[in-house]
Amino acid sequence: MSQNLFSEELNAFVDEWKDKPGNLIMVLHRVQQEIGYISREAADEVSKRLGIPLAKIWGVVTFYHFFKLNKPGKYNIQVCLGTACYLKGGDIIIEELEKQKGLTVGGLTEDGKFSLEAVRCVGCCGLAPVMTIAGEVFGKVTKDQVAGVLDKFA
Amino acid sequence: MAFKNYILVCGGTACESSKSDQIYKNLIEEAKNQGVADQVQVVKTGCFGFCEQGPIVKVLPEDSFYVQVKPEDAKEIISEHVIKGREITRLQYGHHVRKAYEEVEDIQFYKKQKRVVLRNCGKIDPENIDEYIACDGYKALEKALFEMSEDDIINELKIAGLRGRGGAGFPTWMKWNFTKQAEGDVKYVVCNADEGDPGAYMDRSTLEGDPHSVLEAMTICGKAIGAHQGFIYIRAEYPLAIHRLEVAMKQAREYGLLGKDILGSGFDYDIEIRLGAGAFVCGEETALLQSIEGHRGMPQPRPPFPAVKGLWGKPTVINNVETWANIPAIIVNGGAWFASIGTEDSHGTKVFALTGKICNSGLVEVPMGTTLREIVFDIGGGIANGKKFKAVQTGGPSGGVITEENLDTPIDFGSLMKIGSMMGSGGMIVMDEDDCIVDVAKFYLDFTVDESCGKCAPCRIGGKTLNALLGKITEGKASDEDVAQMRQIALAMQKGSLCALGQTAPNPVLSTLKYFPEEYEAHIRDKKCPSGKCKRLISYSIDPTKCIGCTACARKCPVGAISGELKKPHSINTQVCIKCGVCKETCKFSAISVK
Numbered sequence: 001m002s003q004n005l006f007s008e009e010l011n012a013f014v015d016e017w018k019d020k021p022g023n024l025i026m027v028l029h030r031v032q033q034e035i036g037y038i039s040r041e042a043a044d045e046v047s048k049r050l051g052i053p054l055a056k057i058w059g060v061v062t063f064y065h066f067f068k069l070n071k072p073g074k075y076n077i078q079v080c081l082g083t084a085c086y087l088k089g090g091d092i093i094i095e096e097l098e099k100q101k102g103l104t105v106g107g108l109t110e111d112g113k114f115s116l117e118a119v120r121c122v123g124c125c126g127l128a129p130v131m132t133i134a135g136e137v138f139g140k141v142t143k144d145q146v147a148g149v150l151d152k153f154a
Numbered sequence: 155m156a157f158k159n160y161i162l163v164c165g166g167t168a169c170e171s172s173k174s175d176q177i178y179k180n181l182i183e184e185a186k187n188q189g190v191a192d193q194v195q196v197v198k199t200g201c202f203g204f205c206e207q208g209p210i211v212k213v214l215p216e217d218s219f220y221v222q223v224k225p226e227d228a229k230e231i232i233s234e235h236v237i238k239g240r241e242i243t244r245l246q247y248g249h250h251v252r253k254a255y256e257e258v259e260d261i262q263f264y265k266k267q268k269r270v271v272l273r274n275c276g277k278i279d280p281e282n283i284d285e286y287i288a289c290d291g292y293k294a295l296e297k298a299l300f301e302m303s304e305d306d307i308i309n310e311l312k313i314a315g316l317r318g319r320g321g322a323g324f325p326t327w328m329k330w331n332f333t334k335q336a337e338g339d340v341k342y343v344v345c346n347a348d349e350g351d352p353g354a355y356m357d358r359s360t361l362e363g364d365p366h367s368v369l370e371a372m373t374i375c376g377k378a379i380g381a382h383q384g385f386i387y388i389r390a391e392y393p394l395a396i397h398r399l400e401v402a403m404k405q406a407r408e409y410g411l412l413g414k415d416i417l418g419s420g421f422d423y424d425i426e427i428r429l430g431a432g433a434f435v436c437g438e439e440t441a442l443l444q445s446i447e448g449h450r451g452m453p454q455p456r457p458p459f460p461a462v463k464g465l466w467g468k469p470t471v472i473n474n475v476e477t478w479a480n481i482p483a484i485i486v487n488g489g490a491w492f493a494s495i496g497t498e499d500s501h502g503t504k505v506f507a508l509t510g511k512i513c514n515s516g517l518v519e520v521p522m523g524t525t526l527r528e529i530v531f532d533i534g535g536g537i538a539n540g541k542k543f544k545a546v547q548t549g550g551p552s553g554g555v556i557t558e559e560n561l562d563t564p565i566d567f568g569s570l571m572k573i574g575s576m577m578g579s580g581g582m583i584v585m586d587e588d589d590c591i592v593d594v595a596k597f598y599l600d601f602t603v604d605e606s607c608g609k610c611a612p613c614r615i616g617g618k619t620l621n622a623l624l625g626k627i628t629e630g631k632a633s634d635e636d637v638a639q640m641r642q643i644a645l646a647m648q649k650g651s652l653c654a655l656g657q658t659a660p661n662p663v664l665s666t667l668k669y670f671p672e673e674y675e676a677h678i679r680d681k682k683c684p685s686g687k688c689k690r691l692i693s694y695s696i697d698p699t700k701c702i703g704c705t706a707c708a709r710k711c712p713v714g715a716i717s718g719e720l721k722k723p724h725s726i727n728t729q730v731c732i733k734c735g736v737c738k739e740t741c742k743f744s745a746i747s748v749k
Binding site: 021022023024025026028029059060063064065066067081082083084086087088095099119120121122123124125126127128130137139 | 167168171172205206208350351352353354355358390391392428429430431432433434445446447448449450451466507509510511515516547550581583585589594597598601607712734
């Protein structure tokens with residue numbers, strides 16, 4: 001595997017953590033931060049660099065919700081389904097996204113623009129129900145507002 | 155140099171989500187433009203707790219409490235308040251309901267609160283160590299390093315009677331004492347900041363608003379048990395809290411409060427951050443340690459407890475964020491002071507994230523022994539939109555519901571257990587008459603089934619089966635035998651699961667069965683969902699006496715299930731209807747009802 005798969009910074013990070021105990025999860029976080037998900041190639045590279053079997057890496061990546069196996073869309077949409085948002089209609093937002101963009105949870109639009117994730121508690125329950133698009137938070141979202149919010153990212 | 159005014163802008167996640175960062179920048183910019191940059195200091199603080207009214211801006215010394223501030227209000231705050239000394243009435247809390255409050259403490263939301271854990275949140279700039287030190291910060295560490303022996307520190311916690319705030323309520327001093335006495339050349343201190351309970355954000359706000367309090371407490375623990383390395387295991391979903399911890403650690407190292415030879419005492423101690431990756435089970439201490447070691451977060455059988463055999467097999471103290479944040483205050487003010495707050499069974503305060511169908515959502519800290527009624531109705535302001543109170547859920551997916559009849563229960567570890575719920579980490583979710591209790595139980599079980607690590611059969615198989623039976627109930631396909639089977643499975647899970655996740659997963663089901671038997675019966679026998687939430691059990695109909703035939707609903711219906719002539723009552727074809735509810739929302743004459 002070529003060294004260019006990872007940027008210089010990422011390589012430096014891997015070197016820094018290489019000999020620390022319990023480094024795997026920290027390295028995977030850094031990889032996902034750069035590439036957006038954990039691709040098979042990236043996992044191979046981590047395996048080689050850290051001397052950890054690929055099977056073990058795959059075991060860890062699939063165990064934790066935070067690690068993604070598929071490339072996210074240009075704009076990743078997160079709809080909160082924490083308890084407060086669920087009670088205030090987080091599921092209705094997901095239905096509306098499906099209606100408007102044909103998005104299902106874990107899916108991607110055909111043009112690769114939007115991907116949809118259901119998440120547990122964004123942490124602003126006072127604004128429930130909450131959705132975030134590319135990191136921007138939208139609170140007290142109603143069904144009718146969904147289209148307008150999406151248009152901002154057209 | 156003293157400033158004429160200090161403007162505190164909330165920098166918690168909820169307020170930042172509503173553009174408080176822009177308010178902060180605009181205030182600085184406006185102060186400069188209007189030539190008063192040398193008269194005001196703008197500070198970004200931690201969470202004020204009153205998230206419902208955010209973003210919040212407080213101006214000192216007048217103590218003006220401005221709510222729902224917008225970035226464009228910055229200009230007026232500078233020109234009116236700072237320059238002309240006039241408070242801006244339209245931004246003050248409560249101006250439209252009654253006269254503006256004179257003191258912040260008089261606001262109903264804050265009146266019954268007592269801030270120990272959140273003592274510095276909303277008061278200091280969490281990214282400035284000098285402000286923490288000015289508020290007695292690191293005084294406890296100094297005392298612990300130079301005036302107290304290891305046993306003195308542990309004894310102070312014993313007098314305080316501090317119990318772990320992560321949910322189980324185990325006495326903190328005992329944990330520390332076991333670890334101190336455990337044999338081992340290397341010992342570790344771990345902070346559990348993997349706050350995974352949906353709808354709870356106490357720990358995040360504490361770390362965002364006052365990160366040094368946790369660092370200080372962990373260092374004190376290091377001295378007490380003989381550890382030189384601490385780890386903070388924090389959710390990767392909390393970027394702001396991680397950032398503030400990193401800043402705080404860097405500043406503490408620069409000040410000689412972390413690292414080699416702390417304050418010249420000869421004691422070495424440092425802290426590292428380790429990121430979680432979104433697995434709820436990692437809040438369980440043995441699973442958390444597995445995760446720090448870089449493995450799948452699978453719980454391990456106990457004993458041995460982490461105090462004997464923890465991180466990398468070494469004796470380890472694990473406490474959660476809120477427990478840590480209490481400790482500097484206990485060391486500075488003394489254990490007796492802490493023990494004087496709260497009830498016989500539980501000392502001190504508890505922070506709750508009050509959310510759901512409540513008027514004042516937010517972060518509240520109350521003395522133990524406060525009743526649920528005081529929290530929900532006095533602090534929380536009651537149910538939003540004039541609806542009727544149904545239940546309050548504490549303890550998240552491990553807890554249970556509390557109904558009207560038990561609202562006067564004083565909150566402490568023991569009393570909540572007695573009424574079939576638990577303290578948990580501090581999520582408090584209020585439900586109103588529109589919420590279906592079976593649906594809520596299923597929501598929690600969906601969560602625990604999804605989060606089960608799969609290691610032990612009672613949790614892995616029991617949870618799935620229990621959830622399938624609940625699903626049958628919400629679809630109107632269940633019988634009384636199914637309920638009997640549910641109880642049996644719940645018992646097996648409680649008795650046979652390896653860790654607390656599986657043992658407590660049936661709690662939401664059992665407690666809702668106990669307090670709302672009639673609602674389960676309605677689903678099972680009458681095939682009806684009284685609150686109209688379970689789609690399979692409801693149908694929409696049009697009242698012909700109210701319908702004027704405006705055709706609005708028929709035009710909106712996505713599946714063309716509504717028919718009728720103009721100006722004549724319409725009707726719904728229930729065979730075609732997908733129960734989306736668009737018609738009911740559209741109708742201006744309340745002619746459409748759900749049954």
